[in-house]
Amino acid sequence: MKTKLTLTVEKDLIEQAKTIAHAQDTSVSSLVESFLSGLILKRKESFSQRWQGSFKQAPQPGRIGPASSLHR
Numbered sequence: 306m307k308t309k310l311t312l313t314v315e316k317d318l319i320e321q322a323k324t325i326a327h328a329q330d331t332s333v334s335s336l337v338e339s340f341l342s343g344l345i346l347k348r349k350e351s352f353s354q355r356w357q358g359s360f361k362q363a364p365q366p367g368r369i370g371p372a373s374s375l376h377r
Contacts, residue, residue, distance in 0.1 A: 312337075 314322075322333045329336075347355065 310337075 319333070322336060326333045326336050
């Protein structure tokens with residue numbers, strides 16, 4: 306069931322949202338609903354799912370490449 310929600314937002318932001326909504330052939334309400342759904346979905350993901358692929362091993366001083374290349 307859908308219900309109305311009143312928001313107070315900067316006028317410039319509303320105008321930009323309307324422009325985006327028009328370009329995507331949708332409404333500002335649909336954009337807000339999509340955004341909120343994404344936030345809720347993100348909160349339901351596990352810690353590892355949220356951060357997967359975000360970190361890379363830092364290079365270690367004195368190492369030229371992967372350890373496996375040192376033992377050939």
